[in-house]
Amino acid sequence: MPATFLLGGDLEVSRIGFGAMRITGPGVWGEPPDPAAARELLRHVVERDVNLIDTADSYGPEVSENLIAEALRPYPDNLVIATKGGFERPGPRRWEPNGRPDHLKRCCDSSLLRLKLERIDLYQLHTVDPKVPIEDSVGALAELQEADKIRHIGLSNVTVEEIERAQQIVPVVSVQNHYNVTDRASEDVVRFCEDGGLAFLAYFPLATGQLTEPGTALAEIAGRHSATPAQVALAWLLQHAPVTVPIPGTSSIAHFDENIEAAELELEEDELEALDELSAAS
Numbered sequence: 001m002p003a004t005f006l007l008g009g010d011l012e013v014s015r016i017g018f019g020a021m022r023i024t025g026p027g028v029w030g031e032p033p034d035p036a037a038a039r040e041l042l043r044h045v046v047e048r049d050v051n052l053i054d055t056a057d058s059y060g061p062e063v064s065e066n067l068i069a070e071a072l073r074p075y076p077d078n079l080v081i082a083t084k085g086g087f088e089r090p091g092p093r094r095w096e097p098n099g100r101p102d103h104l105k106r107c108c109d110s111s112l113l114r115l116k117l118e119r120i121d122l123y124q125l126h127t128v129d130p131k132v133p134i135e136d137s138v139g140a141l142a143e144l145q146e147a148d149k150i151r152h153i154g155l156s157n158v159t160v161e162e163i164e165r166a167q168q169i170v171p172v173v174s175v176q177n178h179y180n181v182t183d184r185a186s187e188d189v190v191r192f193c194e195d196g197g198l199a200f201l202a203y204f205p206l207a208t209g210q211l212t213e214p215g216t217a218l219a220e221i222a223g224r225h226s227a228t229p230a231q232v233a234l235a236w237l238l239q240h241a242p243v244t245v246p247i248p249g250t251s252s253i254a255h256f257d258e259n260i261e262a263a264e265l266e267l268e269e270d271e272l273e274a275l276d277e278l279s280a281a282s
Contacts, residue, residue, distance in 0.1 A: 001238050003263065005245055007052075007199050008152040008173035011121060013080050015238055016260050017052035018045045019203060019249030020064045027092030028059055032067075032251060039071035044253050046076055048260055054176070054201060054247045056084035056126055057107050057114075058095065065114040073116055082174075082201075083111050084156055086126035086137070099129030101140035108144050124154035124176060125166075134162050135169055142170040154201075160192045176201035176247075180211060181218070181236045184279050193243045202237055205246035206230050217278045221271045227262075230255075234262035236275050 004012045023038040025031055032038045045053065055064045065083060072079065085107030088096045108123060123141060128134050141153045154174035155166055166172050175193055177186040179202040184190075193200040211218055211233045218229035225232070230248075237246045248259045267275075 001263075001266070002242060005199055005243065007080065007122065011080050011152070012078070013052040013199075013245065014050045015245055016050065016234065016263055017054055017082075017201065017245055017247040018050050018256070019247040020053055020055040020068060021059045022249040022251045023067055024060045024063045025092075029089070029092035030060065031063055035067065038067050038251065041251065041253055041256065042068060042071035045256065046072060046079060048257070050260060051076070051078045052080045052082065052245065052247070054082045054084075054203075056087070057111050058084070058087040058089050058126065061089045062110075062114060065111055069114060069116045075117075080121045081115060081117070082122035082124060082154065083115065083120055084124040084126035084176075085111065086129065086156075095127075097127050097129040097131075099125065099127070099132040099134075099137035101132075101136055101143075104137060104140040105144060108141075108149055112149060119148055120150045122152045122154050122174060123150035124156050124174070125158075127157045128162055134158075134165050138166045138169045145170065154199075156201075156203075158189070160188050163189070163192060163198075172198060174199040174201055174245075176203055178202075178204050179237075179244075180205045180207050181233050181275050182207060182211065182279050190241050190244065194241050198243060199245050200241065200243045202244055202246045203249075205237055205248050206233055217274050221267070221274065224271075225265055225267075227265055228258060230258060231262040231265055232267070232271075232275075234259060235265040235267055236272065238263065239267055239272065 152173040156176040179186045222232045
């Protein structure tokens with residue numbers, strides 16, 4: 001398995017990234033219980049050579065981006081910070097799409113200020129607003145790219161048809177969808193990305209912990225490898241397609257270390273088949 005992925009043809013990123021949603025408060029709202037510990041975790045991420053951190057202006061909102069800047073500036077030369085715009089947050093656990101071009105441009109400008117960057121390496125449309133044609137939303141990102149405020153453009157929570165429509169406007173280098181060993185609703189998107197050489201950033205790759213429960217096929221396979229079910233779930237993602245880049249999130253250094261060690265785990269063919277059956281039965 002390749003240990004890295006060449007994002008956009010010029011940014012080499014680790015195959016397991018870090019999702020920075022969970023370094024916020026409950027309901028992805030407000031400051032985390034221990035901001036100092038969150039900053040320590042972010043520094044540890046970089047120390048362990050994970051050079052892809054995925055965040056969004058809506059995480060907190062603003063909290064995740066602020067913590068990243070506080071913890072990691074001056075940024076390592078190879079660090080790729082991916083952020084997103086397209087949601088408004090009226091309260092905890094509430095997410096309202098807003099893909100209007102003027103809103104997205106303000107989101108990007110604000111992210112640049114919070115992250116203290118001159119250019120964002122990967123800026124992603126966080127979701128498709130049903131009230132706004134995706135062409136209009138992506139057109140705004142294309143203008144931001146022309147203004148050299150973003151390097152590469154990605155999409156999140158999209159279908160194959162929506163990716164194709166976006167590609168008529170501007171090159172797209174990545175797609176970020178919900179995907180894990182038991183929830184493969186985006187399988188067609190994964191294969192589309194594989195065919196086109198796009199990175200597929202799998203979020204909720206551990207189904208927010210549900211895949212780590214004992215007594216499952218994951219647990220049985222994990223026992224054979226002296227690994228954890230979470231590590232097996234991540235190893236499956238890495239072996240399932242060469243373009244998958246899981247971005248598990250955590251607020252714990254111990255859990256982060258456990259996650260990235262999954263890159264060393266190689267599953268056998270019969271184990272991969274057993275995990276495929278797990279998906280069919282779910």
